[in-house]
Amino acid sequence: MKFKLGDFVRFVDEKREGYVTKIIDAQTLGVTDEDGFEIPVAVSNLTSVHGHGVSVEEVDAPKPIQVNVPMLSKTENGIYLAVANDNKAGNVVHFHLQNQTASVVLLTLTTERKDKYAGTFYGVIESFNSSLVYSASLADLDIWPEFSFQILLFTKADVKPVAPLTIRKKFRAKDFSTEIKDLPGLNKKGWLIRLDEQAPIIDAQKLKESFFKSSEEKKKTVDVPQKEIDLHIEKLRDDHHFLAADEMLIIQLAHFQNALDAAIVHHFEKIVFIHGSGNGTLRDKIHKIISKNPHIKTYMDAKKEKFSYGATEVVFK
Template sequence: MKFKLGDFVRFVDEKREGYVTRIIDAQTLGVTDEDGFEIPVAVSNLTSVHGHGVVAEEIDVPKPIQVNVPGVTKIENGIYVAVATDDKVGNVVHFHLQNQSPNTLLVSLSTEKKGKYASAYHGIIASYGTSLVYSAALADLDLWPEFTFQVLVVSTADAKPIDPLVIRKKFRAKDFSTEQKALPNLKNKGWLIRLDDLVPVTIDAQKLKESFFKSADEKKMVEAPAKEIDLHIEKLRDDHHFLEASEILQIQLTHFQNALDAAIVHHFDKMIFIHGSGNGTLRDKIHKLISKNPHIKTYMDARKEKFGYGATEVVFK
C-alpha cells in the first residue's frame, strides 16, 4: 500500500495510530502519534484509516474571507495557505491551499530539500475552494523543505488572461509567531498565510480608462488614491517586524504601482510618493519604473524643505 504525507494510519501489531509526517525511505515512514512523538514504522506494519482527518466544514455556499488586499489586484482576494492544527495530534499541522478568488486554479506543489525534489500535490481548486496539500510536524519546522507552488488561473470572465504564477515559500518561525485564529471553511484553528502577496501586480491603465465608458453595471470602480502616498512599511503592514527585506521591498513596490495606476485613471496632475532616504534602494526602483511609464511627463525630488531627499513628486501628462 502506498502512503503519502498527512495520511492517518493505524499500526497493525499494536493499538496505536497517527499521521504520516515523514517518508524515511521506500520501506519506512515516520508516524507522529497523539502524544506528539514521531516513530519510525515499517510500511508493512501500517494500514490506512479512511474517512479521518482535518476536513472542511460542510457548508452550502463557500464565502470569501475578508482580507486586507489592494483595491485592484490580478487575483481578487488572493491565494492562501491555511495551516491548521490537529485536535488529536498537537504536533501535526495540515496545509490547506485556499482559493479566495472567483477563478479556478490549476495547482501543483513540489518540495525541494538539499537538491532533492518531490511532488507533493497537484489538482484543481474551484473558486473559494479548499484542498489539503501537505502535512508535517511543527516541531520539525527547521527541517521542512522549500515549497514551490505553480498556479494557472482559469477565468470565465471577459478579461485578459493572467500569467501563470510560480510562488516559492520557505516557511519560517515568524509565519507562526502570531496567535492561532479561526480559519475560513475549516473547523480547526491555525494560521492564514497569503501566498500571492509578493507577486508583482500590474494594471492596464488604458483598460481601466475604457471601463468608465461602460454602463454602471459593467463599470469597474477604482478608488482615487491620496495625493501623497507614504510607502514606509509600517504604514502598509502591521506585521512588518516579521518581514524580510526582500518582502518589504516588493510590498512597497506593489503599493506604489497600484497608487500610480489609479492616479492615471483619475487624471491626476501630480502626486507625491514618500519613500524615505535609507539606502536608496526603494527610491531607485521607483525612479526606474517612473522613467518607463508613458503617462508621466517628469519627476523630481518633492519639497526638500519638508521631505529632504525622501520623497518623489510625479507630474503626469
Template sequence: MKFKLGDFVRFVDEKREGYVTKIIDAQTLGVTDEDGFEIPVAISNLTSVHGHGITAEEQDAPKPIQVSVPTISKIENGIYVAVATDNKAGNVVHFHLQNQSSSVLLMSLTTERKEKYTGAFHGIIEAYQSALVYSASLADLDLWPEFTFQILISGKTDAKPVDPLVIRKKFRAKDFSSEQKELPMAKNKGWLIRLDDLVPITIDAQKLRESFFKSPAEKKTVDAPAKEIDLHIEKLRDDHHFLEPDEILQIQINHFQNSLDAAIVHHFDKMIFIHGSGNGTLRDKIHKLISKNPHIKTYMDARKEKFGYGATEVVFK
C-alpha cells in the same frame, strides 16, 4: 501499501493511530500519534484508515477537498495557505491551499530538499474552495523542504488572462510566531499566509493616467516619486534585520516597480535607482524589468564617480 506524508494510519499490532509525518527510509515511516510523539514504525506494521482525510489509494489522482465557506468576508480576496493544527496530533499541521477568489485555480505543489524534488499535489481548486496539499510535523520545521506553488488562474468572465504564478516559499519559525486564529475555510485554528502578496504587483501606467480624468469621487492619485530612489533595504524597512534574503529582494523589486510606474504617470524625463553593487542580483533583476518596459528609451550606469556600478539611470521616452 504505499503511504505519503499526511496519511492517517493505524498500527497493526496495537491500538494506536496517527499521521505520517516523516519518510525515514524505504521501509520505515515516522508516525505522530494523538499525544504528539513521533514514532518510527515499519511500513509492514501500518494500515491506512479509510474515510479519514485523503487515503493512500488516492495519491495517484489527488482531488481537492471541497469545504463550505462559513464567512467569505473575513479575509481579503486572494490566494492563501492555511496552516491548520490537528486536534489529535498536536505537532501535526495541515496545509490547505485556499482559493479566496472568484477564479478557478489549476495548481501544483512541488517540494525540494537538497536538490531532490517531489510532486506533493496537483489539482483544480474552484472559487472560494480549498484543498489539502501537504502535512508535516511542526517540530521538524527546520527540516521542511522549500515549497514551489505553480498556479494557473482561470476566470469565468470576459477578462484578459492573468500570467501564471510561480511562488517559492521556505517556511520559517517567524511564520508561526503569531497567535493562532480561526481559519475561514477550516474547522481548526492555525495561521493564514497569503501567497499572491509574494508576487510583484505592477501598476498599469495607462490606467493610472486614465484615472486622472475620472470624477473627483472616482479619481485615484499617485504621488510623484523622488528623482533618486534608494533601494537599500535599510531605507525601505525598519525591520530588515528579521527578513530573509528572498523577502528583501521582493520588497526592493516592488518598490522599484511602483516608483518606476509613478514616474511614468508624472512624465519624468529620467530618474536614478540606487541598488548598490553587492552580488549583482538586484541590479540584474532591475535591468531585466527595464529592458522590457515600453515607456523606457534607454538606461545606463548613473554617475560612476559617485555610485560606481551601484546605480542605474533610466531615460524615459
C-alpha cells in the same frame, strides 16, 4: 499498501494512531502520534483509517453542485495557504491551499531539500474551495523542504488572463510566531498566509514626507511602554503550549526590542525587563543586544530582593 504524507494511519501491532509526516524510505514512514512524537514505523505495520479527516477521499459520495458564491468571511479575495493545527496530534500541521477567487486554480506543489525534488501535489481547486496539499510536524520545522507552488488561474469570464504564478517558500519560525486564528471554511485554528500578494507600491511623496516628521509626531505613533516589561512567554501568547523553544525565543526578543525602542523614543530614564532565570538563554541574548545599543548608559540585575536574578534594569543616556 502505499501511503502518502497526511494520511491518518493505525499501528497493526498496538493501539496507536497518527499522521504520516515523513517518508523515510520505501519501507519506513515517520508517524506523529496524538502526543506529538514522530515514530519511525515499517509500512507493513500500518493500516489506513478510512473515513477520518480530510486526507481520506470519500467514495461514492454525491458531488455537490459548484456555485461560485464567496464564503461568508472577512478574508480578502486571493490565494492563501492555511496552515491548520491538528486537534489530535499537537505538533502536526496540515497545509490547505485556499482558492478565495472567482477563478478555478490549477496547482502543482513541488518540494526541494538538498537539491532533491519531489512532486507532492497536483490538482484543480474550484472557486472558493480548498484542498489539503501537505502535512508535516512543527517539531521538524528546521528540516522542512522548500515549497514551490505553481498556480494557473482559469475562468470562462470575459477577462484578461492572469499570468501564471510561481511562489517559492521556505518556512521559518517567524512564520508561526503570530497568534493562531480561526481559519475560514475549515473549522480549525492555525495561520493564514497569502501567496498571491503583490509587493506594496511605494508612494514617493509620502516616503519623502515621513523623513521630515518632527520627533513629536513620531512619538505619537509609538505607544508608551510600561516601566516593567514581563517577557515570560505565557504573558505574551495564549497559544504558547503549541510553540517550540526557538519560536518562543523569537517572540520574546521581538517584544523586548519593541519595548526597548519605545522607551528610547519616549526618553525613558530606565526600564526593567523581566526575563526569568531559566537556562539563561533569553537573558544572554538581551544583554548582547543591550551592550551594542548606543542609547544605553549601563545595565544591571534589577532589585534582586524582588526579582532575584530574573530581571535586568536598563539605564539610558
